[in-house]
Amino acid sequence: MIVQQNTLYDLAGMVLLGVAVMSWRDKQNPRRLTTGLFWGVYGLLFFVGDWTYPLVGGKRWVDISVGIAVVGMALLAGFGGVRIGSYSPRTVQQREASAKRLGSRLFIPALAIPLVTVVGVVTFTVMPSMQSHLFGPGNHGTLITLFSMTVGTIIALILAWKISGDRVTQPLQEARRLLDSVGCAFILPQILAMLGLLFTAAGVGNSLSWLTEHYLAVDNRLIAVMVYVLGMALLTMIMGNAFAAFPIVTAGVGIPILVLQQGGNPAVMAAIGMFSGYCGTLMTPMAANFNIVPAALLGLPDKNAVIKAQIPTGLSLLVVNIALLYFLMFL
Numbered sequence: 001m002i003v004q005q006n007t008l009y010d011l012a013g014m015v016l017l018g019v020a021v022m023s024w025r026d027k028q029n030p031r032r033l034t035t036g037l038f039w040g041v042y043g044l045l046f047f048v049g050d051w052t053y054p055l056v057g058g059k060r061w062v063d064i065s066v067g068i069a070v071v072g073m074a075l076l077a078g079f080g081g082v083r084i085g086s087y088s089p090r091t092v093q094q095r096e097a098s099a100k101r102l103g104s105r106l107f108i109p110a111l112a113i114p115l116v117t118v119v120g121v122v123t124f125t126v127m128p129s130m131q132s133h134l135f136g137p138g139n140h141g142t143l144i145t146l147f148s149m150t151v152g153t154i155i156a157l158i159l160a161w162k163i164s165g166d167r168v169t170q171p172l173q174e175a176r177r178l179l180d181s182v183g184c185a186f187i188l189p190q191i192l193a194m195l196g197l198l199f200t201a202a203g204v205g206n207s208l209s210w211l212t213e214h215y216l217a218v219d220n221r222l223i224a225v226m227v228y229v230l231g232m233a234l235l236t237m238i239m240g241n242a243f244a245a246f247p248i249v250t251a252g253v254g255i256p257i258l259v260l261q262q263g264g265n266p267a268v269m270a271a272i273g274m275f276s277g278y279c280g281t282l283m284t285p286m287a288a289n290f291n292i293v294p295a296a297l298l299g300l301p302d303k304n305a306v307i308k309a310q311i312p313t314g315l316s317l318l319v320v321n322i323a324l325l326y327f328l329m330f331l
Helices: 005-025 032-045 050-056 059-078 092-126 128-135 141-164 170-201 204-215 221-239 242-261 266-281 288-298 305-328
Strands: none
Touching (some): 005 141, 032 059, 059 170, 092 128, 092 141, 128 141, 141 170, 170 204, 170 242, 170 288, 204 242, 221 242, 221 305, 242 266, 266 305, 288 305
16 A cells, blocks of 8 residues: 555544534534534545546646635635634643643653654655655655654554543544634645745745845845845744745845845855744744644633744844844855
């Protein structure tokens, strides 16, 4: 059996469909039908692949259908159709008693995920024959990491069941609680990553370069450095992903101005540029995985509490990055 990335997507889709069914059955949620529909459509999108092209007349119609589904999900969320359900949470006394009973064993499932992931990646790297047998010929770096993490998650799930002695359906219920707490922001990483590709394909970097050269005094080295560092942070805050912002700002400011015009070191520019993007990640709700999910996991009443705590660090690091880039890039 050849494992492909679609197999992992199918697993994610099944989890989301399970969440959708639980949402539909939650009669205490006044928006249970639309909430279930939102997660159900999102789950079905994970099953879309090459096999769907012949069913609807080609790739173009599949792309159009997925686009319509995403717009529908946005409308459902925008009009308040996604609401937090009821989960029969444990009392404080019950949670404290459970924590005392389980003790440090609670960390075993959490530590199993990174441990199995590292072991899997190293094993497949040093044993290419096993890699080829399981995934087929070719380079499968990303798939190996995702596969190893999936195996680690499944092992951690089994360990959690065994250690806690809880119901089999409890993990899915907790997944539903987390997804409802995060809400529609959960789908931001995928949408924003695609937005970054669209921006690059549309030539936004070239337009940014033209605007910068014509309206900013980028012949001044300090101003050029500030534009690059702050531009990386701001675009990352908009897109929620430094990897999506990096090619746009680098193509628009980094390469044409800092490297070609100012004669800077491209390696230093790339390293500090990405670091500047990460500063933007600290200060935006668009980076849902980093800032919204932790608040939901901790049950914080303010969803932006993590961001508020990180803003001083992000701003301070931006000032440091400007100084580092200015003094190190032109050595």
